[in-house]
Amino acid sequence: MKPTVHDIAKIAGVSLATVDRVLNGRPGVRSVTRGKVEDAITSLGYVRDLAAANLAKSRTYSFVFILPANDNSFMIGLHEEVRGAVARSSSERTDIRIVDVPPFDPGALVTALETVLAEKPAGVAFVAIDAPEVRAAARRLSEAGIPMVTLVSDLPDSSRDHYAGIDNIAAGRTAGSLMGRFLSGPLMDERGATVAVLAGSMLVRDHRERLEGFSTVIAHAYPNVHILPVLEGRDDPALSEAMVSEALRRNADIAGIYSLGAGNRGLIRALQKAGAVRRPLVIAHELTASTRAALADGVIDAVLNQDAGHEVRSAIRVLKAKADGLPVLAAQERIRIDIFLKDNLP
Amino acid sequence: MKPTVHDIAKIAGVSLATVDRVLNGRPGVRSVTRGKVEDAITSLGYVRDLAAANLAKSRTYSFVFILPANDNSFMIGLHEEVRGAVARSSSERTDIRIVDVPPFDPGALVTALETVLAEKPAGVAFVAIDAPEVRAAARRLSEAGIPMVTLVSDLPDSSRDHYAGIDNIAAGRTAGSLMGRFLSGPLMDERGATVAVLAGSMLVRDHRERLEGFSTVIAHAYPNVHILPVLEGRDDPALSEAMVSEALRRNADIAGIYSLGAGNRGLIRALQKAGAVRRPLVIAHELTASTRAALADGVIDAVLNQDAGHEVRSAIRVLKAKADGLPVLAAQERIRIDIFLKDNLP
DNA sequence: GAAATCCTGAGGTACGTAAATCAAAATTTG
DNA sequence: CAAATTTTGATTTACGTACCTCAGGATTTC
Numbered sequence: 001m002k003p004t005v006h007d008i009a010k011i012a013g014v015s016l017a018t019v020d021r022v023l024n025g026r027p028g029v030r031s032v033t034r035g036k037v038e039d040a041i042t043s044l045g046y047v048r049d050l051a052a053a054n055l056a057k058s059r060t061y062s063f064v065f066i067l068p069a070n071d072n073s074f075m076i077g078l079h080e081e082v083r084g085a086v087a088r089s090s091s092e093r094t095d096i097r098i099v100d101v102p103p104f105d106p107g108a109l110v111t112a113l114e115t116v117l118a119e120k121p122a123g124v125a126f127v128a129i130d131a132p133e134v135r136a137a138a139r140r141l142s143e144a145g146i147p148m149v150t151l152v153s154d155l156p157d158s159s160r161d162h163y164a165g166i167d168n169i170a171a172g173r174t175a176g177s178l179m180g181r182f183l184s185g186p187l188m189d190e191r192g193a194t195v196a197v198l199a200g201s202m203l204v205r206d207h208r209e210r211l212e213g214f215s216t217v218i219a220h221a222y223p224n225v226h227i228l229p230v231l232e233g234r235d236d237p238a239l240s241e242a243m244v245s246e247a248l249r250r251n252a253d254i255a256g257i258y259s260l261g262a263g264n265r266g267l268i269r270a271l272q273k274a275g276a277v278r279r280p281l282v283i284a285h286e287l288t289a290s291t292r293a294a295l296a297d298g299v300i301d302a303v304l305n306q307d308a309g310h311e312v313r314s315a316i317r318v319l320k321a322k323a324d325g326l327p328v329l330a331a332q333e334r335i336r337i338d339i340f341l342k343d344n345l346p
Numbered sequence: 347m348k349p350t351v352h353d354i355a356k357i358a359g360v361s362l363a364t365v366d367r368v369l370n371g372r373p374g375v376r377s378v379t380r381g382k383v384e385d386a387i388t389s390l391g392y393v394r395d396l397a398a399a400n401l402a403k404s405r406t407y408s409f410v411f412i413l414p415a416n417d418n419s420f421m422i423g424l425h426e427e428v429r430g431a432v433a434r435s436s437s438e439r440t441d442i443r444i445v446d447v448p449p450f451d452p453g454a455l456v457t458a459l460e461t462v463l464a465e466k467p468a469g470v471a472f473v474a475i476d477a478p479e480v481r482a483a484a485r486r487l488s489e490a491g492i493p494m495v496t497l498v499s500d501l502p503d504s505s506r507d508h509y510a511g512i513d514n515i516a517a518g519r520t521a522g523s524l525m526g527r528f529l530s531g532p533l534m535d536e537r538g539a540t541v542a543v544l545a546g547s548m549l550v551r552d553h554r555e556r557l558e559g560f561s562t563v564i565a566h567a568y569p570n571v572h573i574l575p576v577l578e579g580r581d582d583p584a585l586s587e588a589m590v591s592e593a594l595r596r597n598a599d600i601a602g603i604y605s606l607g608a609g610n611r612g613l614i615r616a617l618q619k620a621g622a623v624r625r626p627l628v629i630a631h632e633l634t635a636s637t638r639a640a641l642a643d644g645v646i647d648a649v650l651n652q653d654a655g656h657e658v659r660s661a662i663r664v665l666k667a668k669a670d671g672l673p674v675l676a677a678q679e680r681i682r683i684d685i686f687l688k689d690n691l692p
Numbered sequence: 693g694a695a696a697t698c699c700t701g702a703g704g705t706a707c708g709t710a711a712a713t714c715a716a717a718a719t720t721t722g
Numbered sequence: 723c724a725a726a727t728t729t730t731g732a733t734t735t736a737c738g739t740a741c742c743t744c745a746g747g748a749t750t751t752c
Binding site for chain 4: 020024030052054057058
Binding site for chain 1: 348393395396397398400401436437439513516517519520522523524527528559563655656659677678680682683684685687688689690692
């Protein structure tokens with residue numbers, strides 16, 4: 001039988017009230033008495049029954065998710081997953097609120113964080129923008145004792161408690177490795193191959209990191225693959241399409257394209273317009289309706305994906321654990337880089 | 347505020363006892379009254395507070411995991427993960443027991459299932475062997491109302507409630523696709539390429555399915571890749587090593603090896619002995635200490651992996667949900683095929 | 693040594709549900 | 723219509739913890 005507070009009281013020879021005072025750090029206990037109680041706790045191996053405690057407190061974890069109001073499929077999917085969590089929240093003793101902020105806007109994010117700080121929620125998850133003022137705002141939240149998880153995009157070396165997202169350098173390396181291997185052979189002659197990279201913006205950390213990983217692997221392992229200057233399509237379909245079309249026109253020898261941002265709709269349109277004759281090898285990020293279709297059709301060769309649902313659920317689990325001062329199961333919370341070929345589409 | 351049983355009683359104009367009778371399907375309620383209560387329940391959108399209910403019942407979910415006493419790294423890892431779950435079980439209101447059975451032995455598995463049936467646990471997870479007698483035993487458990495999850499290896503078209511494992515046909519297809527793509531080029535001349543397949547046993551369903559997926563993709567998409575007759579190493583290091591060494595000796599032109607079973611230690615030794623001159627492209631299953639090292643060293647090119655920890659945790663979540671008659675979040679419980687290159691090793 | 697402060701015990705209520713008892717009311721049966 | 727039966731209400735206890743009050747004992751302070 002699991003030990004309860006009553007057992008502690010009996011063993012320590014004190015009253016229930018005193019046990020309660022010790023357990024919940026309330027004042028009014030002499031250190032000798034506190035010692036007796038603590039000994040009883042450890043000797044019994046007592047662990048507080050969280051479910052009962054939460055019931056008694058009639059506690060609900062109030063979490064805030066700050067999400068950029070981006071209109072690409074991935075962010076829309078992320079929103080959806082958070083809304084799904086909101087729907088399930090009543091049965092999970094959570095009360096999740098979504099705060100939308102304009103994308104790529106550090107100032108707006110800081111304002112949102114400040115507003116959230118005033119409400120003192122039980123935890124905050126946000127898609128970070130790597131800027132000093134954001135870091136400072138995060139520190140203020142941390143000092144206020146509010147657990148904090150970065151989502152999708154990290155804020156390294158900051159006061160955040162956890163990052164629920166993929167390792168973007170590893171993702172870039174993986175893309176580079178796949179690109180190098182897939183290109184070696186039919187698409188590459190003795191002079192090497194040319195690869196184009198389509199990004200959203202080099203101001204965003206994840207994009208920078210992916211490019212960094214990609215370039216490193218290509219430079220070291222596939223030296224005869226040549227990377228063209230990065231196309232920054234700002235994750236905008238029309239702009240991305242124009243840039244890719246233009247690049248394909250100007251460089252007849254493009255053998256591969258790495259799309260590391262969210263501009264895939266434009267990319268796919270450009271590729272379709274270019275026709276079947278010019279079929280470069282394409283590696284993209286994020287499995288959405290359009291990339292999935294393109295993968296099935298053979299327009300895209302591989303998709304690296306992060307599962308937004310997993311990220312959201314992981315963020316919630318971690319925030320709960322942090323709010324309760326519990327340890328986090330690292331292996332469970334590591335967000336993996338999914339590699340999809342058309343053969344393992346779920 | 348979330349509605350409680352008291353609210354239902356008030357709205358329906360009945361007593362708490364009657365609400366309890368309706369909620370828990372106890373007898374002694376006229377259908378008119380039952381109707382009033384049910385109306386109140388739906389109109390209030392009442393959902394039973396599981397935590398409170400479990401507290402009141404002082405309920406613990408008793409689960410049994412039946413695992414083969416196999417000595418390969420994957421099964422050892424699986425055992426470890428279940429033991430980890432056992433360690434956490436007290437705080438999760440679960441009481442997990444592990445039953446070891448001899449591997450590849452349908453009779454022993456059936457006996458174990460029968461024994462478990464007698465104890466009437468709240469749920470059972472087991473690594474299935476695809477045999478009629480196992481199917482029959484599973485049916486008896488199902489008829490006794492015991493939730494059942496197959497782990498790692500499935501028992502399709504049976505009475506099991508859920509399968510916590512990967513789609514092995516898709517895994518085989520993915521391996522085939524990677525093999526075909528990686529081979530096309532430097533390792534393949536106009537006459538095509540030869541590929542060897544190392545399996546544990548063709549009697550095991552997962553191995554059959556992986557081979558099926560692999561062969562299908564190779565046949566359709568890479569017709570000039572030729573697959574040698576399957577080597578059945580029975581997941582035994584020494585035997586696997588001997589078979590691979592022998593195959594490499596006899597077929598000087600082996601360009602690729604697909605290891606779809608658990609005989610990787612032997613495979614790696616054979617490859618190391620063959621030396622750096624003969625470096626076939628190698629794709630293996632399950633990320634273990636040895637495959638991880640081989641991947642880092644470039645002896646293995648890609649590893650397909652199923653995360654045992656995820657499988658165990660998923661099985662427990664599903665068993666809990668089934669025991670409570672709750673729906674399962676399919677997206678959360680889908681076990682994914684991880685693809686590891688040396689660039690995305692965790 | 694009295695007054696003030698600090699510690700501790702005893703007891704209760706609450707959280708939302710389960711489960712039981714017993715009496716009263718309603719309904720059916722003969 | 724009375725007796726037997728079924729249905730319902732009222733009330734209680736329990737699960738394990740949190741949190742509150744109040745009284746009285748133990749210490750400290752002046």
